[in-house]
Amino acid sequence: MNRKGGYVSNADDTVERACDHCEWHVIAESYPELIKRYQDHLRDEHPMAWMRS
Ligand SMILES: [Zn+2]
Numbered sequence: 083m084n085r086k087g088g089y090v091s092n093a094d095d096t097v098e099r100a101c102d103h104c105e106w107h108v109i110a111e112s113y114p115e116l117i118k119r120y121q122d123h124l125r126d127e128h129p130m131a132w133m134r135s
Contacts, residue, residue, distance in 0.1 A: 095111065096109050096110065096111055097109070097110055097111075097112070097113055097116045098110075098116075099116055099120055101120070101123060101124075101127075101128075102131070103124075103127070103128045103131055104127065104128070106123055106127070108120055108123065
Protein backbone atom coordinates (compact mmCIF):
# COMPACT_ATOMS: atom_id res chain seq x y z
CA MET A 83 0.00 0.00 0.00
CA ASN A 84 1.21 3.47 -0.82
CA ARG A 85 1.30 5.19 2.54
CA LYS A 86 1.50 8.61 1.00
CA GLY A 87 -1.56 8.18 -1.15
CA GLY A 88 -4.00 9.50 1.40
CA TYR A 89 -5.66 6.13 1.84
CA VAL A 90 -5.25 6.32 5.60
CA SER A 91 -5.51 9.67 7.25
CA ASN A 92 -2.98 9.46 10.06
CA ALA A 93 0.63 8.47 10.44
CA ASP A 94 0.06 5.43 12.62
CA ASP A 95 -2.00 3.53 10.05
CA THR A 96 -4.81 3.18 12.54
CA VAL A 97 -8.45 2.99 11.60
CA GLU A 98 -11.28 4.51 13.55
CA ARG A 99 -15.00 4.05 13.66
CA ALA A 100 -17.76 5.69 15.62
CA CYS A 101 -20.76 3.82 16.94
CA ASP A 102 -24.02 4.47 15.12
CA HIS A 103 -25.94 4.29 18.39
CA CYS A 104 -23.95 6.17 21.03
CA GLU A 105 -20.86 8.28 21.55
CA TRP A 106 -18.52 5.29 21.70
CA HIS A 107 -15.79 4.92 19.13
CA VAL A 108 -12.89 2.58 18.56
CA ILE A 109 -9.40 2.97 17.17
CA ALA A 110 -7.63 -0.17 15.96
CA GLU A 111 -4.52 -1.09 14.05
CA SER A 112 -6.28 -3.04 11.35
CA TYR A 113 -9.69 -3.16 9.75
CA PRO A 114 -10.49 -6.74 10.87
CA GLU A 115 -9.68 -5.80 14.47
CA LEU A 116 -11.83 -2.69 14.13
CA ILE A 117 -14.79 -4.74 12.94
CA LYS A 118 -14.34 -7.29 15.71
CA ARG A 119 -14.20 -4.65 18.42
CA TYR A 120 -17.20 -2.84 17.01
CA GLN A 121 -19.16 -6.09 16.89
CA ASP A 122 -18.18 -6.78 20.53
CA HIS A 123 -19.38 -3.32 21.50
CA LEU A 124 -22.69 -3.78 19.68
CA ARG A 125 -23.25 -7.14 21.31
CA ASP A 126 -22.58 -5.75 24.78
CA GLU A 127 -24.24 -2.35 24.52
CA HIS A 128 -26.79 -2.57 21.74
CA PRO A 129 -27.87 -6.21 21.53
CA MET A 130 -30.94 -5.36 19.48
CA ALA A 131 -28.84 -3.60 16.86
CA TRP A 132 -26.28 -6.39 16.98
CA MET A 133 -28.91 -9.03 16.28
CA ARG A 134 -30.12 -7.12 13.24
CA SER A 135 -26.66 -6.72 11.75
ZN1 LIG B 1 -22.61 2.22 20.97
